[in-house]
Amino acid sequence: MKAFPMHHLRLATVLLYALVLSPDAFASAELARSKNCVACHSAERRMIGPPYTAIAARYADDSAAVRVLSERILQGTTGNWGQMPMPPQANLSQEEAEALVRWILSHR
Known part of the structure; x- marks a missing residue:
């Protein structure tokens, strides 16, 4: 039996993670847009409210x-x-x- 090339295994792993994780990430980004969160917040720069990265950093260890x-x-x-x-x-x-x-907390 021929061995599965390591780079194919890595690619398959990345694709699996993308399929498993991205629906929630895309859904939440779309939810943020649809609920107009982006009028006051952005990922990395302060607007009217704090950026998502600052919120994630402040609450990183808060259960x-x-x-x-x-x-x-x-x-x-x-x-x-x-x-x-x-x-x-x-x-x-x-x-x-x-x-x-x-x-938002995933923006670390």
């Missing part, structure tokens, strides 16, 4: 981050990133808010 941040998204908050308030996002469900937080 309660998904719960806390999804509540802040839904209820709104002031003073966590300066004086600009984040208004409540009533157009999101709890599940959507949690999906967005998991996606």
Whole structure:
């Protein structure tokens, strides 16, 4: 039996990861666009609100981050990133808010 070339195995592994991981990543990016999160946030630069990378860095070791941040998204908050308030996002469900937080936290 002929051995499977190592570079083919690596390619197959990468493709498998892409198939498994990317639907959630694309869905969450699309969710962020559809819910207009991108009007105030971007991946790497500060706009009205903090960039996703800064949020991910601040909450990297916080086991309660998904719960806390999804509540802040839904209820709104002031003073966590300066004086600009984040208004409540009533157009999101709890599940959507949690999906967005998991996606934001992946920006490490």
